[in-house]
Amino acid sequence: MKTIELQLPMEFDKSFIVFNEKGKFFPVPWHYHQEYEICLVTKSTGRRMVGDHIGRFEAEDLVFMGSMLPHVWVNDPIYLKGVKNQEADAIVIHFKDDFLGVGFFDSPEMEKMKKLMEKSMRGIAFKGQTLVKVSKIMKQMLDMNGIKRLASLISIFDILSSSKEYELLASPSFSNNLNQNKDPNPLNIVLEYIMEHFDEDIPLAHAASMANMGITTFCNFFKDNFRLTFVEYLNSIRIGHACKLLSDNDYLTIAEIAYQCGFNTLANFNRQFKKFKGMTPSEFKNKSQLDQVMKNHFERINKNDQRYITNL
Numbered sequence: 001m002k003t004i005e006l007q008l009p010m011e012f013d014k015s016f017i018v019f020n021e022k023g024k025f026f027p028v029p030w031h032y033h034q035e036y037e038i039c040l041v042t043k044s045t046g047r048r049m050v051g052d053h054i055g056r057f058e059a060e061d062l063v064f065m066g067s068m069l070p071h072v073w074v075n076d077p078i079y080l081k082g083v084k085n086q087e088a089d090a091i092v093i094h095f096k097d098d099f100l101g102v103g104f105f106d107s108p109e110m111e112k113m114k115k116l117m118e119k120s121m122r123g124i125a126f127k128g129q130t131l132v133k134v135s136k137i138m139k140q141m142l143d144m145n146g147i148k149r150l151a152s153l154i155s156i157f158d159i160l161s162s163s164k165e166y167e168l169l170a171s172p173s174f175s176n177n178l179n180q181n182k183d184p185n186p187l188n189i190v191l192e193y194i195m196e197h198f199d200e201d202i203p204l205a206h207a208a209s210m211a212n213m214g215i216t217t218f219c220n221f222f223k224d225n226f227r228l229t230f231v232e233y234l235n236s237i238r239i240g241h242a243c244k245l246l247s248d249n250d251y252l253t254i255a256e257i258a259y260q261c262g263f264n265t266l267a268n269f270n271r272q273f274k275k276f277k278g279m280t281p282s283e284f285k286n287k288s289q290l291d292q293v294m295k296n297h298f299e300r301i302n303k304n305d306q307r308y309i310t311n312l
Contacts, residue, residue, distance in 0.1 A: 020090070025044070035095060042090060045058045045076050112162065137156055193207070
C-alpha cells in the first residue's frame with residue numbers, strides 16, 4: 001500500500017519530540033517516518049494498523065514502532081462524526097537512533113534497548129505493569145524540559161527493554177519496502193492515485209472505477225478498511241499538505257494554498273481545516289510564524305552566548 005512519508009518538525013532546543021495529539025479524532029493518514037515512535041492513546045477507541053497487522057485500540061494503549069514502519073490510528077465512527085463530549089487524545093514520543101549521538105545505542109548499557117529497537121520494526125504493544133509505569137511517565141513528560149525530560153525517556157527505555165509484557169504486531173515476513181507494491185488490496189491503486197493527484201478534483205465515481213467497484217461497494221469497502229470515508233481521507237491528505245505550505249511559504253495567500261491543495265472554494269477549505277486542525281488556516285499560519293520568530297530569537301541568544309563564552 002502506498003504510504004506517506006512524514007517529515008516531522010524538531011524543536012531547536014530539544015533532541016527528541018514529545019507532544020499531545022488531541023482533537024475529535026486522529027487526523028494523520030497511513031504513513032511512516034524516520035523516527036522511532038512511542039504512542040500512548042489516553043482517550044478514544046478504534047482500529048490501529050501497524051505494518052500488516054490490524055487490531056483494536058482503546059484508552060491506555062501503548063505501542064512502540066520502529067523507523068519507517070507504516071502505521072495509522074483510525075478512530076471509531078462516534079469520533080469521526082464529531083459526537084459531543086467524545087475526544088481523541090494521545091501522547092507521542094519521536095526520536096531518531098542518533099538523537100544522542102552516533103553509536104549511542106551501541107554502548108553496553110543500551111544493549112537490551114538496541115535489541116528492543118530491532119523488534120520494534122514489527123511494532124510492539126505493551127500491557128500490564130509496563131503500560132502503567134510508562135503511561136505515568138509519559139503524562140508527566142508533557143510538562144518537562146531539559147535533563148528531567150531526557151532522564152524520563154531513558155527511564156522509559158529501561159522499563160520497555162526489561163519488559164516481557166508485550167505483543168509483536170506485524171508479521172515476521174512483513175516488508176516495508178515502499179518502492180514495491182505487492183498488496184492485492186483493490187484500494188492500493190486508489191491510494192497511490194490520491195498521493196499523486198490530491199491537488200486535483202477526484203470524483204468518487206472515478207476512484208470507484210479504479211478499484212473496479214460500484215460506488216456503493218467502494219464506499220463501504222473504503223470505510224471498512226480506514227474507518228474514514230473516501231472524502232474524509234482525501235481531505236486529510238490535502239489538509240496535511242496545506243499545513244506544510246502555510247508553514248513554509250510567506251508569498252502564497254490562504255486562498256492560493258486552498259486551491260493548490262485541491263479545494264474548489266475557500267469556504268470549504270476553512271471548514272475542513274478547522275475540522276482537522278481545530279483552528280483556522282489564519283490561526284495556524286500565525287502560530288507557525290510566531291514559532292519561527294521565537295526560534296530565531298532564541299537562536300540569536302544562543303549565538304550571542306557562544307560569542308560571549310568564546311571571549312571570556
